[in-house]
Every structure is written in C-alpha cells, then in structure tokens.
Amino acid sequence: MVKRLRLKLAVYFALFVLILYELGVLGSVGIFQWGLSRSMDILLQDLLAETRPSIEIVNEIPSLTNWARAAKREHSPVLAIVQIYDQDRKLIQNFGPVGVKKLASGHVSNKDQTISVRSLYQPIIHQGKAYGFLQIQVSTESNDKIFNDMLLATFLVMPFLALGVVVAGYQFAGIALKPVEETLSLFKRFVADAGHELKTPISVIEAATETLSVVDENEPITKSDLEFELQTITKANRRMKELTSDLLFLAKVEDQAIIFRRREIIMSELIEEVVDQFRPLARSKNLTIELDADTPVIIDGEPESVHQAISNLLSNAVRYTDHGKISVRLTENEVFAVVEVSDTGIGISESDKDNIFHRFHRSDESRSREAGGAGLGLSIVKAVLEAHKGSVTVDSQLGSGSTFTVRFPKKLI
Numbered sequence: 001m002v003k004r005l006r007l008k009l010a011v012y013f014a015l016f017v018l019i020l021y022e023l024g025v026l027g028s029v030g031i032f033q034w035g036l037s038r039s040m041d042i043l044l045q046d047l048l049a050e051t052r053p054s055i056e057i058v059n060e061i062p063s064l065t066n067w068a069r070a071a072k073r074e075h076s077p078v079l080a081i082v083q084i085y086d087q088d089r090k091l092i093q094n095f096g097p098v099g100v101k102k103l104a105s106g107h108v109s110n111k112d113q114t115i116s117v118r119s120l121y122q123p124i125i126h127q128g129k130a131y132g133f134l135q136i137q138v139s140t141e142s143n144d145k146i147f148n149d150m151l152l153a154t155f156l157v158m159p160f161l162a163l164g165v166v167v168a169g170y171q172f173a174g175i176a177l178k179p180v181e182e183t184l185s186l187f188k189r190f191v192a193d194a195g196h197e198l199k200t201p202i203s204v205i206e207a208a209t210e211t212l213s214v215v216d217e218n219e220p221i222t223k224s225d226l227e228f229e230l231q232t233i234t235k236a237n238r239r240m241k242e243l244t245s246d247l248l249f250l251a252k253v254e255d256q257a258i259i260f261r262r263r264e265i266i267m268s269e270l271i272e273e274v275v276d277q278f279r280p281l282a283r284s285k286n287l288t289i290e291l292d293a294d295t296p297v298i299i300d301g302e303p304e305s306v307h308q309a310i311s312n313l314l315s316n317a318v319r320y321t322d323h324g325k326i327s328v329r330l331t332e333n334e335v336f337a338v339v340e341v342s343d344t345g346i347g348i349s350e351s352d353k354d355n356i357f358h359r360f361h362r363s364d365e366s367r368s369r370e371a372g373g374a375g376l377g378l379s380i381v382k383a384v385l386e387a388h389k390g391s392v393t394v395d396s397q398l399g400s401g402s403t404f405t406v407r408f409p410k411k412l413i
C-alpha cells in the first residue's frame with residue numbers, strides 16, 4: 001500500500017513539476033517575444049522618421065524613386081522593406097526585400113504564412129494634404145524560427161525531464177513516507193498486541209462459562225466450583241477493564257488534548273497522595289516506602305495524567321520488588337521538578353532497558369510472574385512526560401533494583 005502511494009506521489013510530483021516547467025518556459029518565451037517586438041517597433045519608428053523626409057511628391061503621387069537610386073549609387077542596400085501606398089491603400093512602390101503587401105501595424109504574415117514581418121506605417125502629409133502612407137517592415141523570420149526551435153526543444157526535453165523527476169520524486173516520496181510506514185507498522189503491531197492481550201481473558205471467560213453450562217446430573221456443580229469459576233470470570237473481566245482503560249488513557253494523552261487542562265500542581269502534595277495509596281499494597285508485601293518530598297516545587301501540568309504517571313512507577317516498583325524498600329524522592333533544579341522512584345527489586349537487563357517503554361513490552365523475568373500487567377504502564381508514563389515536554393529515564397541493575405527518574409518542567413514564574 002505504501003509502495004503504491006509512493007509511486008502515485010512521484011507521478012503527481014512529476015506532473016506538477018512538468019506543468020510548472022512548461023508554464024515557466026511559455027511565460028519566459030512570451031516575455032522575451034514581447035520585449036523583442038517592442039525593440040523592433042522602436043527600430044521601425046526610427047526608420048520611418050529617417051525615410052519620411054526623402055519622399056517626393058511627383059504629380060500628386062508620393063515617390064521614393066530618387067532616394068532608392070541614391071542608395072544604389074552609394075552601394076548602401078535597403079535592408080528593411082520600404083513601401084508606399086496611395087490614399088486608397090494600394091501599394092504603389094516597394095523597395096528592399098519582399099514583404100507583406102498589406103497596410104498594417106504589428107506582426108503580420110502573408111496569406112500562405114511564408115513571410116512574416118513586423119510592420120509600422122504612417123500617413124504621408126505634405127503641406128497639409130494627405131498623399132498616402134509610408135510603411136516599413138522588418139522580417140521576423142529568423143526570430144520566429146528561434147522561438148519555434150526553442151519551444152520544440154522544451155517539448156523534446158520533457159520525456160527525459162519527466163523520467164528524472166519521477167525517479168527523484170520516488171526517492172523523495174520514500175523519505176517522506178518513512179514515518180508513515182513506521183507508524184503503520186507500529187499500528188499493525190499495536191492492534192495485534194492488543195488483540196493478543198484481550199484474547200487471554202476472553203478465552204478464560206469462555207472456558208469458565210463452558211464449565212458452568214455443562215449439565216451433568218451425576219456430577220452437579222458444587223458451591224466451591226461455582227465460586228472458583230465466578231472468581232476466574234471476575235479476574236479476567238477486571239483485566240480486560242484495566243486494559244481498555246489503559247488504552248483509552250494512552251490515546252487521550254497522546255492526543256495532546258490534555259494540554260488544555262493544565263493547571264498548577266504542587267508536586268510534593270501529589271506525590272504524597274500517590275504514595276499513601278500504595279502503602280497498604282506495599283505493606284501486604286512487607287515492603288516499606290520511604291518518602292522524601294519536601295521541596296516546594298510547582299509544575300504546570302494536567303493533574304490526572306501526572307498522578308497516573310507517578311502511580312504507574314510506584315505500581316511497578318511494588319510489583320517487581322519482593323524484598324527491601326521503595327524510595328520516592330522529589331528534588332528540583334533550574335528547569336525541572338525531578339521525581340525518582342527507586343526499588344530493590346528484580347531489576348531490568350541492558351537489552352530490556354530500550355524496550356520497556358514500548359507498548360505491551362514485558363521482560364521475561366516479569367512475564368514469568370503471576371501478577372503481571374499488559375505492559376502499558378511505562379508507555380503511559382512516557383506519553384505523559386512527552387505531553388509535558390519532560391523526560392523519563394531508567395537506571396537499573398538486574399537482580400539489585402531500578403531507579404526511574406521523571407523530569408517535569410517547572411512552572412515559569
């Protein structure tokens with residue numbers, strides 16, 4: 001699909017460039033032709049002004065015969081087309097090369113288009129009386145040929161240009177589509193992972209309901225069997241509920257919409273609240289939680305998501321620690337409020353450190369534990385920190401514990 005889109009983009013790109021190219025060529029040829037016509041008109045005006053005084057009126061008819069004779073005598077050939085028309089616009093004299101025998105100004109051609117000239121004329125007025133017209137023409141044949149050749153060349157170049165642009169466009173489209181391709185494959189993996197995570201509780205519920213629905217009169221369902229199966233269903237149901245609410249929360253945070261719900265958060269208060277929530281669970285596992293959060297640092301954040309991020313870190317610390325303690329520390333530097341959550345738990349291997357923030361990733365050590373989640377907690381932490389323009393890092397040693405550090409930008413005063 002991405003390949004087809006890439007080719008499509010390359011072709012659209014080539015079409016766009018070719019249209020621009022042709023418009024550019026036509027535009028510049030047009031401007032050049034207009035400039036050339038203007039300078040030809042100026043030349044024709046000069047020639048008219050130069051020739052006009054040489055016209056003689058012989059028997060009421062304008063004539064340039066003597067002027068032409070003198071030019072011949074002086075071996076200065078007449079290069080422009082010089083024509084005299086009578087009052088009825090009939091050609092009566094023609095000197096120089098063959099021109100278009102028609103009284104007209106501008107670009108004119110003869111009937112069969114074999115001669116084309118730039119032409120300009122003016123009336124011949126002598127002692128207040130009109131005797132006809134003097135017209136000068138200059139051939140535009142060589143210019144027309146140059147323009148035609150130029151246009152032909154631009155059309156001939158087009159297929160090669162198109163090929164070049166398609167190849168270049170294909171390469172550029174490849175670069176531009178790389179993030180789309182990555183996002184698509186991430187999305188596919190995400191759907192597969194989410195499906196896989198949902199499949200387990202669904203199968204558990206299916207099996208439990210099947211057990212309950214099989215009616216065997218010789219072996220009726222006992223109360224304890226019923227309780228066990230109902231408990232199984234409840235657990236599987238809870239797992240699905242947690243998974244869907246985590247996914248929805250992740251989507252909400254990644255949507256960046258939380259930016260609009262930001263407000264002042266006193267970090268020490270929020271952390272104390274989260275730690276208090278986890279104390280009973282920690283106690284049940286014989287773990288202590290040490291809290292050092294006296295710094296009066298304030299951030300500009302969305303309370304629900306910040307609360308969720310710190311909760312997820314504490315939930316992991318409690319879940320992945322069997323002995324020892326958990327410490328939560330709040331400090332600040334010039335720019336950030338820094339929260340460190342340390343534990344003396346199972347730790348994280350070097351190879352896992354890069355992946356634990358990916359959705360649904362769980363290390364083999366944690367996978368083998370019964371009390372495992374879906375692997376979304378840290379991706380939520382990462383998304384929350386990204387939405388707040390902060391960061392999350394981990395420092396851990398397999399077997400001896402981990403420290404997760406999150407940095408939220410402080411509120412600007």
Ligand SMILES: Nc1ncnc2c1ncn2[C@@H]1O[C@H](COP(=O)(O)OP(=O)(O)OP(=O)(O)O)[C@@H](O)[C@H]1O
Nearest residue numbers: 316317320347356362363366373374375376377378
């Ligand atoms: N404090 C920790 N000590 C050791 N391993 C950890 C710790 N925190 C996270 N991990 C590892 O990182 C993985 C991803 O953690 P994450 O919080 O994203 O998912 P989870 O805890 O498995 O499930 P969820 O949080 O969705 O219920 C965990 O499965 C575990 O392997």
Ligand SMILES: [Mg+2]
Nearest residue numbers: 316373377378
């Ligand atoms: Mg977790």
